[in-house]
Amino acid sequence: MTVTTTKQTDDAFGRALAAFRAGDPxxxxxxxxxxxxTDIIYPAHSVAAADVARLRNDAGGLVCAAVSDAAAEAMNLPFLGSEIDHPAAADHELAYDDRSSFSLPVNYRETFTGITDDDRALTITKLSEAADAAVDGEYDADDFAADFRTPGHVTLLRGAPGLLDDRRGHTELGLALADEAGIGPAVVVCEMLxxxxxxALPTAAAREYAERRGFPFLDGDSIVDSLA
Structure with a gap:
């Protein structure tokens, strides 16, 4: 890697951390x-209805909230595949990974249908609060059940215990960046189509979108290198 490329990577990484700390995607x-x-990734605590609208309009994939393994463990959130007793859940092989990060799909109990932009934003911000409290030892599975119901319209993802040392999906990339930024153990991810x-949206088109909107763009290799 040349000196110029290294500086560009460092600048992009620093911009990404600053954006996360500011609540931006x-x-x-x-x-x-x-x-x-390419996924659009938000710090979960900052997501508003307008951000959910951006994710479904500009990205178009599945809007998911990823929480750290520690938070998921405290709230007793399982991997969904291990909980489904149906033949379709057997031999769930993925071409790109050893397993899925999917956990429970949930709605915050004070939402109505759970699918509107307002409802999903409320569920996401409440999940962020729950994850923060869970890693502090102030929130458990009973608290989670009192606040959220399943099935719902925000799919939870459970991060790997060692994050990028264990798995290198968008779940872990986003959570690793959040950890480095010091903003809490919950992010929102959505694939760009x-x-x-x-x-999937071609990488060049995703970069152009980021440039037009003024959003930082990172690739996985640069994140792994910057956090090494």
Missing amino acids: ILVHDFDDREGE DDESGA
Whole structure:
């Protein structure tokens, strides 16, 4: 890596951390030999209804809230695949990873249908509060059950215990950045899709989108290198 490239990487990484601390989104492309997708990622505590609208309109993938393994453990949040007693859950092989990060799909109990932008934003911010309290030992599974119901419209993702040392999905990339930024153990991720092809948005197009909006763009390799 040249000196110029190193400086560009450091600048982008610093901008991404600053954006997270300000409650703003970043774009993260994972790895070409993994999903090969770019996600818009928000710190969960800052998500408002307008941000949910951006995710469904500009990204178009599944809006998920990722929490750290420690928070998930304190709230007794399982991996969904291990809880489903149905033949479809057997032999769940993925071409890009060893397992899925999916946990429970939830709604905050004070929402109505749970699917509106306002409802999903409320569920997400309450999940962020719950995750913060859980890692501080002030929130457990009973508290979670009192506040949230499942099934719901915000899919929870459970991060790997060692984050990028264990797994290198968008779940872990986002949570690792949040940890480095010091903003708490919950982020929101949503894949960017291409309206014309229906496939993942090409990386070049995702970079152009980030530049137009003034959002930082990082790739997985640069995140791993910066956190090494």
